[in-house]
Amino acid sequence: MSPKLSNRPPKHANANFWRTEKAMLWTITKKQLLVNLLSYRFVVGFVLCQVLFVLATVILVRDYEERVKAHGEAVSRESKKLDEVKVYSDLARGMSVYKPPARLSPICMGFDKTFGNQAAFAYSRAPELEVGRQEKNALLVALRSLDLVTVIQLVLGLLVLLFAHDAVSGERERGTLALSMSGPLPRHIFLLGQYLGGMLTISAVFLVGIFFALLVMIRSASVQLGGSDWLRLGLIILVSLVYLSALYLLGVVTSILSKRSATALVILLFFWIVFIVIFPNLTSAVASKIKPVPARGLVAQQTANLRREFWTGIDQNARKTLPRPAHKWEFIAGRYVYGGDLPYPIRLGYAPREIMEWELEGLQRFLPLEIEYANRMHEVQAGYERQLHEQAATARFLARISPAWSYFNAVSGLAGTDAEAYTTFLAKARNYRLQVLNYLSSKDGLVSYRYFTRLEPSRFRTTAELELLQKQGDRLKQEMGKDWDSVPPLDLRDLPTFDHAPAPVATAVAGVLPDVVLLVFLNLALFLAAHVCFLRTDVRAGG
């Protein structure tokens, strides 16, 4: 490069100034790029990263396929269950909604590996924060996990620091820095060239890797990326570059400030280990200190107390004040099923009027009470969950100190695998439960005969009437009607459907904006710092 420099005209014509400056910049960039590309670390790092990207994606996509399959099975099981609903209690007593695996989860698993994809609820129970239901084997939590973001965060992060640590100090040690500065080369051009050359190298490793990863991903039939997914993907790639650039600049600043590149490397490696590898452990520890949550056992105890209170009420009231009227078992037919010890039935095919009325009274007294207690228990749980959220928000806020973890926040937000995505799903499921309860009320299917029987009240007959029929031979059998198994299922076509669509891109972007802005700002600040430090640096070797 020195011959080129010497070829330059000694004085700049004003019109040519920018062109030559651009030319200089390009020369420096090219030089840095070539130096990097021909280096040992590039060859080793490039090969390692490509192998990692491809291997990780192959495994992650297979895993994604499994999860999609499991999700499909669960959804079809649930819809089969809906097809067999014969009385409204079947619906009220238990439903599940499912969250499809995030389409970009192979890129960033985020919280998808922690939380389940199922929210189960009933009239008597609101969906709760549940862990590990998406995984067939929840014990796998004992092992570490891997996704592409981890590869970028850790491995590419390390590679960037390895490239950056001698960007300036290395040249100083070799004496080439003094040589470059002896020409008419402005320092900021040198710095910018150095930065561009380094970033081009890193981008080459990253983009080739992500290209291979995407090739593997789109080859799979299960991975169906829509327009918005590509947009998210583009943003993830962009944010990744911003992250890598911040690390590179950090490396350059350290390199300028350190006399020897070995020192710079040691400092950067310790930075890497503290701020990238062990940092989230520290922030969660600190967050648990700042915002402690009550012991889980206390919450469980409160819930258990409420439950006990409810059951004591049932025991004392139902059994004592609502004695079952005299009845004959032969007049009762069709799955007389009780909900545990609850004083009202789940399904009842046929019964005399007295029994029916008695059952309805039990239902009227206790089902609203049960819903009330469910809501009270849910309040306890929701209060606890709020505290968990506050703690997690504190940890997330603290994590922003490290570029690697604001990067993680941003990517998981964009991929739709952050904790927010799960809690939104949970909130939607809670809302859906209320919708279903409303639907049941609108169908008069909750606190009425329809909850447990298909027999119309106009057809109820008293025991005395039935006894008369019994004497007329077949008439009783006709009256009592069909067997439960042949009762047709209810028409649930107007049941509200659950909307499981992930948050739109705009919401996701708004959510991750603080993290992205922070990263961009960090880039600017570090570049400025690099510039200031480099202007004052002594370019001579061995100073």
Added chain:
Amino acid sequence: MISDLLKKEILEHLLSLRLILAFVLVIALMLASSGLFVKDYEAQLSDYNLQVSENAEYVSKNVSSNVFELFSWGRQKIYRRPHPLGFLAEGREKDLPNSFRVNAFRLQGPDYSLRGNPLLGEFEFLDWSFTVGIVLSFVALLLASDGVNGEKQRGTLRLILSNPVPRARVLITKYLSTMILLTIPLVIGSILGLLVITASGRVPLGGQDWAKIGSIALISLLYLSVFVVLGLLLSTTLKDPQASLVVSLLLWVVLIIVIPSGAAITAKLLDQLPDQNAVSEQADRAFGEAVENHNRRYPHKDNWVMSGQWSPGESLERAVRAAEAEDRVLFDYDDQKVGQVRFGQELSRFSPAGLYQSAALSITGSGIVHYESFVRQSRRYREELKRFLETSYAFDKNYPNREGQDQISRGFKISYASLPKFEEQLLSVQEGWANAIWDAGLLALINVILFAATWALFVRYDAR
């Protein structure tokens, strides 16, 4: 001479930036994690005690009222105790299931009584095995990776070898000095950490525990030694200290992060579990067959369909057989789940970090090892309950006696004291070593092989 060389090596590194940073980091981490652990353990223990006493209350209330409630309809809750040595190797203790609902016929679960905050994300606790496994192994490579070629570059290697010192001795001193340097922060950190823990008075440590701590220290040294030798090997193989540093760092990332992380997901894909619903159906079938078999062998007019639990008017023998048949299927499935995790661990043994981690977990008896032992003990406890019921049941076990039910309920009195109770026992250090011996042996073997390779290369090394 060897002591001179050793002194030189140690002094040369002792005041270097990397060692100072490493000292500060390791000691700070060990101290911080001990402090955090004490608080955490206290909270967990009070949670555990609360839940255990709640269960005891439930049992003592029901013991006199109804034999069916206690042995068949109701469920006691039994809990895994928090591990007092979680600061050594935590192994995601808190995220693993920690309780079962149990009676004489059923072991239901495993359940979580969630102790951590899942919204914080999945992070390993900063236990000591994490500090050693990740931070100190990193420092080991950092120190060793320019041990030979760095000296060559500076020219000091020639100087040393010009003295009448055997090459083997030079190599051994290099190795020993690095090991000593690594041991210093480990020892200081451990002593300070243990002081924090014992001074708090909240974590009682017994003889077993000290043996476990000692064993972990031993394995930690074995593990760190692998990285020291690896660093020396690379530094003998590669000419440029920069190159050997880069290669060793990238190798470190693969060994410490990539292999253990990839192992989990690979295990999940290679060792597929059957579907949960298929298993429940299979269990139901097994249950039904056992009931039918019994009904054929002991025909009786009251041999109805079985209620699914042992209820008044049902044969005890039949309920026991049915539960056993069902258990065989369900327990097998649960074992497969543990097996999948174990398989993941096997895969991670391709890296010394995996070997070290599983050895540390085995010896501490925490993480998945703890869970496994808890499951074993829970099953044994269910067996005990069943045997207790069978031996103290003074009525005909094969033929149900609908009329005599009141007599059974009234005549079957159990005292709370005589009822077997569940208390989880932690694994002993001997049991731990029985599991860890292979991991430790493999670590030692890797050491020997790498050292032999380094030695062979160093003997012929061109010091110029």
